[in-house]
Amino acid sequence: MRPLDLGTGLQRNILMYARRNLSPYVYVSSRSEKDSALQLGIRIPEVINDRSSDGSVLRFVFLDNVCAVKWITGPKKGHAQGPTRTEFQKQVKESYANIILHSQGALLPTLYGKMVRVPEVSMAMSPLRRILISLEELGRIATSEFEKTLKSNSAAKRYFTLLEDLRFIKLEGDYYVAGEGMTNLKAKEIEPPELYEQILGSVIEQRSKYLQEVLHWTMIVPYLRWSNSYYLPSYEVGRLVKMERNDLIDTYVRFHEARRPMLT
Template sequence: MKNKGMKEFQFTNLDEIENVLYRYIKRNIGPGTYLSERKRISDNIYIYKIGNTYPAFVHTPSNKVPIIKFLKFPVVGTIRIERKNNLFKVSIPSREDIIQKGKEKYNSLIVSAENILLDKTYSKIVKIPLVQTAMSKIREILIQLEIKQEINLFDYYPSEREKLLRYLKFLEDMDYVRKEKGKYIEGNRLSVIRHKLKGEEPTELYTKIMADILRKGYTYMSKHLRLLQIVPYLRIANSYYFPSYEFNELLSIDKHRFTTFIADYINLFYNYRTPEYKLNNQINDVVRCGILKEEENYYTGYEKIFNEFSRDFNAL
């Protein structure tokens, strides 16, 4: 049975198909679409992958005027060619299917890129003042465990217990705490980290512990504990390093255009617009914590973060 929205055409010559397909997808799906090389599946079946590209304006030190580079979209559809007798039947997905699949695949790539960046930058993000404020309840629990070796919910006001319990269950799932005889005590992972970091100055010790919690629990913290103060910083980092990866170079963006550059990519990646004054402050925090850096009249990134990000993204 033909899939809903699937277009079918018939040809008598395989060689004429590619030119027709190229013109068809450009006209009916979008000007940024392209065909990959034909792949032969069997004697009678061939497929093409449909990809997509979109333009982006970039400022670099060597180009004072913005230049256009094209970001490659992942594969967003498949064209199937089947030979029956002397005819070739071509099945092409609809424009709506292509758009939907493109969105799904691209969103998946953005999430993957964000997770990789978190792994490379968590020890820096956790030093941002607003992130420390967001995670203050977790820090309070860890300090309480160190001082009293246990946490009893009944030591807290009834109005505080529900929120505290949510945090304790989160930390319990990560093996930072465990429940014993109705009370919460230090979990195995926390014990191991404390032992490993024995001798560290207390402030640095807790920064490293909080960084580990952020790395392991970011998704839960942002979605379920609603610690949304953390989200913008990772989005800014992703909106710089992922385009750099796509352009295959560590981008340097003019200071006067950097906020617009980041805002445009946040809107593209996350469909969200941040007020400029907020974004400027957040960018400043990302620079101060060492995820991005300022050079003369440009903002740029760090080679180490970029190279490790590119390596891990290529391995997906």
């Protein structure tokens, strides 16, 4: 959304207050018909470095409805009422972070096939792989068979629950057997390595939040962040940009406000 026309003097007064006290880059993103409150957004300039012959690009990130500022009418003169500069900065950071998270979510389906080949991710997913291989070979399996290798019964149940939620396996009596999801993949027609990659890729695609919060596979997060630090700027300019090492690091830092990470 782009800035609205200022319209009334009241709106101009609020905008003057906001640009003086919050940021010179704020704009009116929406207005309330019921009262004198205005929703303000902010325009953030960013340079996307491109070392190719196309050159770098200046773009603007528009964050709509970051905060509300209301005009209070007094006996002599009115005044604006809104967040402090510190509160506004916090809200801007949250809005910006939401854009980055949304971008990561949109990027994830295009990456999950590659992610299962990342050594750290592949190692973390090995319990799922063992379950699927055992099911392929034995036809049925029980959680008790994995309690020792997964260190605890609760850990084993979490992996089985994940695969059951995705309908790759289902419970019949005391044993798990192949579920609808695994049957639909036509397992008999696909060589096991390819089959397992498809299943594991689907797990990441559909349950990435579960993997991070319940199974604690935190290695997925930095992989997504580094990938997004390249592909989001490329998406914004409509082409694959050419970045140097420091360009990618600076973009990562800007997106995530982390300490300067090291690339190895």
